[in-house]
Amino acid sequence: MQLFSTFEHSVHIEMAVATLEKKGIPNEKIFIVPLDNRKEERKVFDTMARSDGTSLIDIGAALSTAFAVIGASVGFELAWGPIYWGLIGAATGFLVGFAIRLFTEIVLKKKRRLMKGFHSEIIMIVDCEEDEGEMVENILFRHYAMGVAKVKQVGGSSASN
Numbered sequence: 826m827q828l829f830s831t832f833e834h835s836v837h838i839e840m841a842v843a844t845l846e847k848k849g850i851p852n853e854k855i856f857i858v859p860l861d862n863r864k865e866e867r868k869v870f871d872t873m874a875r876s877d878g879t880s881l882i883d884i885g886a887a888l889s890t891a892f893a894v895i896g897a898s899v900g901f902e903l904a905w906g907p908i909y910w911g912l913i914g915a916a917t918g919f920l921v922g923f924a925i926r927l928f929t930e931i932v933l934k935k936k937r938r939l940m941k942g943f944h945s946e947i948i949m950i951v952d953c954e955e956d957e958g959e960m961v962e963n964i965l966f967r968h969y970a971m972g973v974a975k976v977k978q979v980g981g982s983s984a985s986n
Contacts, residue, residue, distance in 0.1 A: 826958045826977050828951045830970040834859070838947055841968035845951065848960060856950040879930065885922030892918030946971070 832838045842855055896914020900907035949970075953961050958975055965973050 826953055826955045826975060828953065828958065828961050828965065828973055828975050830949045830951075830965045830973040832947045832949060832968075832970055834947055835969075837969045838949065841949070841965055841970070844964050844968065845961065848957075848964065850951060850953055850957070850961065854952040856952075858948045858950075860946050860948065881923060881926045881930065882919075883922075884926045885919040888918035888922035889915045890918070892921075 832841070838857065842852075842857070845855060846852060893911045893915035896917075897907040897911030900910030903910055949965070951961050951965075955977060958977075962973050962975065
């Protein structure tokens with residue numbers, strides 16, 4: 826039986842390995858693979874096929890509404906009238922909001938990611954007997970595994986649980 830588990834890059838994976846060795850799982854039966862960090866920069870603008878879930882126009886829409894109301898109100902006193910000044914206010918508000926959001930995504934969030942020092946996950950594969958599977962799974966979860974999957978060996982092939 827093989828157990829696949831993922832861990833965050835921390836000391837807990839070392840503690841899990843030590844506990845497994847104490848319980849009789851030899852070091853040769855434990856395989857640890859760190860995942861590579863993303864090399865390329867994240868894209869700010871979404872495409873049709875990929876979206877990261879953040880919107881660049883949310884602040885722009887709110888400021889556009891506010892500036893349009895202010896522009897239309899002030900426009901009664903100005904030469905072009907409330908409609909033109911409302912449209913000018915809406916466009917100005919949208920551009921200001923879009924610029925604010927673009928600045929936060931490009932500059933501030935990039936700094937936060939660099940300061941955080943994000944490390945990728947680690948995959949641990951443990952090869953053990955079927956009767957040891959439950960014990961190994963409990964050990965992995967006690968040492969903060971993010972997820973565990975068991976694969977039983979059935980004859981020459983494998984079946985997943």
